[in-house]
Amino acid sequence: MIGCTKLMLNAAEGGARSSDDRRIHYSEHVGPVIVWNVTHRCNLACPHCYIDADGRAFNHELTFKEARALIDDAATLCSPAILFSGGEPLLRDDICELSAYATSRKLRVGLSTNGTLITRDVAKRIADAEVSYVGVSIDGTESTHDAFRKKRGAFASALKGLKNARDAGIKTGIRFTVHKRNIFDLPAVMDLLVTHRIPRFCLYHLVYAGRADAAMDISNEERAQMMGYLIRRVPALAANGVEVLTTDNHADGIYIMQSTAGAYREEQMRLLRAHGGCTAGSKIISVDPEGDVRPCQFWRGETVGNIRDRPLTELWNRPKELLAMLRDKKSKLTGRCGLCKYVEMCGGCRVRAAASGDIWGDDPSCYLSDKTVRGEGA
Numbered sequence: 001m002i003g004c005t006k007l008m009l010n011a012a013e014g015g016a017r018s019s020d021d022r023r024i025h026y027s028e029h030v031g032p033v034i035v036w037n038v039t040h041r042c043n044l045a046c047p048h049c050y051i052d053a054d055g056r057a058f059n060h061e062l063t064f065k066e067a068r069a070l071i072d073d074a075a076t077l078c079s080p081a082i083l084f085s086g087g088e089p090l091l092r093d094d095i096c097e098l099s100a101y102a103t104s105r106k107l108r109v110g111l112s113t114n115g116t117l118i119t120r121d122v123a124k125r126i127a128d129a130e131v132s133y134v135g136v137s138i139d140g141t142e143s144t145h146d147a148f149r150k151k152r153g154a155f156a157s158a159l160k161g162l163k164n165a166r167d168a169g170i171k172t173g174i175r176f177t178v179h180k181r182n183i184f185d186l187p188a189v190m191d192l193l194v195t196h197r198i199p200r201f202c203l204y205h206l207v208y209a210g211r212a213d214a215a216m217d218i219s220n221e222e223r224a225q226m227m228g229y230l231i232r233r234v235p236a237l238a239a240n241g242v243e244v245l246t247t248d249n250h251a252d253g254i255y256i257m258q259s260t261a262g263a264y265r266e267e268q269m270r271l272l273r274a275h276g277g278c279t280a281g282s283k284i285i286s287v288d289p290e291g292d293v294r295p296c297q298f299w300r301g302e303t304v305g306n307i308r309d310r311p312l313t314e315l316w317n318r319p320k321e322l323l324a325m326l327r328d329k330k331s332k333l334t335g336r337c338g339l340c341k342y343v344e345m346c347g348g349c350r351v352r353a354a355a356s357g358d359i360w361g362d363d364p365s366c367y368l369s370d371k372t373v374r375g376e377g378a
């Protein structure tokens with residue numbers, strides 16, 4: 001995750017950082033961020049869902065007892081955060097109880113949701129559980145969002161849920177996954193932030209997993225234009241108290257640095273080195289609804305193990321070959337990624353690379369120029 005606002009503006013102020021930034025975006029912490037897909041079930045059926053969720057019931061998801069054991073284990077890993085996702089996590093009846101238990105174990109809890117189920121009562125329960133952050137997915141304007149989510153009224157329900165969470169005193173954010181069908185809606189979605197007093201915006205680049213594939217993705221020319229637009233909007237949004245981040249394309253950090261660096265380039269370089277680029281298996285780990293552990297939530301190949309067989313701490317601290325290789329990916333990367341001057345700050349997305357045929361090959365969504373890759377400027 002690239003903290004665009006911090007990289008553009010706070011770096012110019014000598015690198016002052018909030019505790020959340022130190023612990024998550026630009027830290028060298030020991031423990032991983034844990035993305036826990038708590039259920040396969042979802043009340044929507046989005047065509048870009050990386051876990052291929054739907055309304056079916058599943059019988060083998062972790063029980064409440066197993067879930068608490070996972071939280072106990074996670075608390076010993078010095079994790080800066082645990083993110084409950086899905087499917088739709090609010091379809092799990094015990095999600096607020098699990099959130100409260102995680103916060104009691106000193107874990108920072110985030111909730112990734114489609115927002116449609118966050119009534120005022122649910123928002124209060126989430127707040128009472130001391131959830132630190134609620135991110136709601138908005139796919140575009142009302143017509144775009146409803147068509148993509150395949151449900152009339154989904155946009156209105158999501159926006160209402162977002163405001164209910166905000167009014168309950170929870171930090172909130174809009175999550176926008178960009179693809180061919182919604183790229184032109186980006187300005188309108190960003191306008192919602194100021195209109196509805198939402199303090200965070202996170203743009204997700206498409207990762208080819210589940211129901212999402214490369215055919216849905218925007219071109220790299222469009223990606224560069226989009227990032228230019230995002231950069232232009234950051235200062236005004238920051239003045240209105242809105243933080244902008246991007247995720248799943250670590251080239252964004254280099255692009256921002258190339259586009260904005262001046263006297264504070266050295267601080268930007270320091271932040272990006274500390275961030276370390278793609279953190280799958282090194283600063284992030286994913287647990288699926290049945291307890292299978294993977295390097296990140298988008299990984300659909302080899303698993304690291306299952307927490308029903310071995311605790312997460314053991315899987316993390318005594319890694320199998322896959323995690324060990326990902327933690328030493330610099331020595332294995334080929335093509336442009338292997339030659340790139342900024343490999344230690346990016347490293348590309350290994351899931352997208354694998355979808356193109358080679359886990360250590362190029363990330364097809366890299367939009368940096370050849371000159372930038374060679375270290376010759378923008």
